[in-house]
Amino acid sequence: MSRQEQDIEGVTESFYRKGKTDGLPVVPPSEERVERMLEGTDLPRDEVIGRLGTREGALTVEKLAVNGVMAGCLPIHMPLLVAGARALADPKSNAIQASVSTGSWAYLFVVNGPIRRALDVNSDTAAFGPGFRTNRTVGRALGLAYKNTARIHPGEKEMATIGNPFKFSLFAGENEERSPWEPLHVERGYDRDDSTITFAAPNNFLQYKFEAGPRGDQEMVESLIRNTPPHMVGLKTETANERYEGAQLEVFYALCPYNAQELEAYTKAEIKEYISENARRRADELSGLGGGNAEDDGLQSLWRRQFADPERIKLFVTGGSGRFNAAMGPTLGGPTTKRVELPDNWDALLERYGDGLDREWGQAGGG
C-alpha cells in the first residue's frame, strides 16, 4: 500500500467516497492500530455483538475496534464501546428506527459507575459539550459502528428530514458525586459499583435556567413541567415488549447539581410521580405521538396527561455549577442499560494507555 493510501488524507477521502465516515477526518485503521485497539478486550475478535439493519450486517468485536480507531478511541475504550454496542444492538432499544427515521433522533449515552473516573468521562462542567476525549470519541465510534454495520447514509435508509447535530455526540457521565439521589444505573437494577452505559434516542435537547430565590421546591419541579413541550410525551404500548414491537416514548431530564440538591428532600420516585400527575396539556396541543386518555385519567375531555405513567420519566444529575437543566426527549424505543465488563489485565492496560487521557487543564490546581 502506498504511503498516500495510508495517510489520514488518503484514507479519509477513500472512506468518505464509500460512505464509511461521518464526514470528518478519520484515524486510518491500520493493522497495527486495530491490533492495539483489540488489546482492550478479552473477547474473541470474531464474536458477533449484533446484526444491524436490513442487511443484517454482523457487528463483530473486530469491526467495533476498527470504528473505534477511526473515531480516535484508545484501547482502554474497548469495554465501554462493547457495552454501548450491545445497547445499540439490543432490539429493545429500537435503535434501527431511531437511526433511519425522519424524526432525526440522536444517540444519547449516559455513563455511570467507576468507569467514569478511569476513563475521565466528563460528568461535570460542560458534560455534554466538547472537550473531553472519551465523551467525544466513544459517542462518535458507536455512531460510526452503527452506520457502517447497517450501511445507512443520508438519503439511503437514513431519512432524517432535518437531521440531528447531536446524533453521534450526546454523551456524558452522570455526576453521581454531586447528586442527592441514587444514580440512574442503580435505579435500573445495577449496583452502585457497577459501571454501565445507558442508551436512549431523543430528538430534542432543550435547556432552561431555574434561578434560586424565594421560590420553593414545588416551583422547581413545576419548572420541569413547564419546560417540557407538548411533543415530549411519555407512553408505552402493550406491544413494546422485549423484542420491541410497538411504541415507547420517554423524557430524560438532566438536572444540574445545584437544582438537584434543592430537591434533596424528595425521592426521584416522588418527583416523577408529581410530574406525571401534573403535566397536562390541552388535547389539541399534544402531538399525534400519543399521551394519556382523558376518560382513563379522570380529566375533562379537552385535557390529557403528557405522561401515561411515571416510569416514562428519567431523572439524572449531570453538569457543573450553575442553574441550567436540560430535557431530552421524547426518546424512541426502550432505554437500554448494559454493564461495562473489564478485561483481566485492566490495570495494566490503564497503565499502558491511560496517558492518552491526561490533560493539563480544567482541574483545580492544575496547569
Next chain:
Amino acid sequence: MYDPVADSEAAERKSIAPRLEQIEGARIGLFDNGKPAAEPLLDVVEERLEEAYPSVTVDRYAVDHLNRIKNDAEMDAIEAWADEELDACIGAIGDCGSCTKYLVYGIESAERSETPGVGIVDEGFALDWDTNARDFGRELRYYTMPAISEVIDRDRFREQLTVDVLDEILDELTRPPTPEERAAEDAESESETTVVAGGDR
C-alpha cells in the same frame, strides 16, 4: 487497512412475482403498514378501485404497529394472507425512514408467495426503497407520489389519487418483469451463500 463496514450475507437474487394478465376480476389486497397515513390513502385506493374496476374484490390487512413487521411470525402471516386470499397486493405507505423500510418488508412478504406487489411511497423516499429492497435481493416495485409524506387527510388524497393515477399503480402489477427484475433466474445455479465484504454493494 481494515474495513469498518460489517460483513453481511448476500441475499440471493430473486425474481419479482409474475404479474397479472388483467386487473378485472382480481382479488387485490390493500396492505397497511401501521403508519397513520396508510389507512386514509388505502381508503382512497379502495374507492377508486370500486369506481373503475367493479369486478375487483378487495381484502385488507393492517399491522398493529409498523415495528411489528420485522418479525418472522408477522411476515409469515402476511405471506400466508397474500398466498391464500390475493392475486395482487398494494401496500402503503412509505413516507418516512422506518415506514418505507417496513413497507419493503411487507411487500417482500407478499412477493414471497408469488403475489405481485407494489408499495406506494412519497417520491422523496425512492432511493430509500431501492436500497432497502436491494438487501432482500429483489427489485421490489413501488409507485411514487409527490409530497404525500405525513398527509392524513382523505380529501387531499382524493385530489391526488385520480383514476389515472390508480391505473399507473395497477400497471406495476401487470407490466411484465424486465430482465433485471428477473435476474434471479439467470443466477439460480449460484445459490450458495456469499459474504458481502465491507463496502461492496
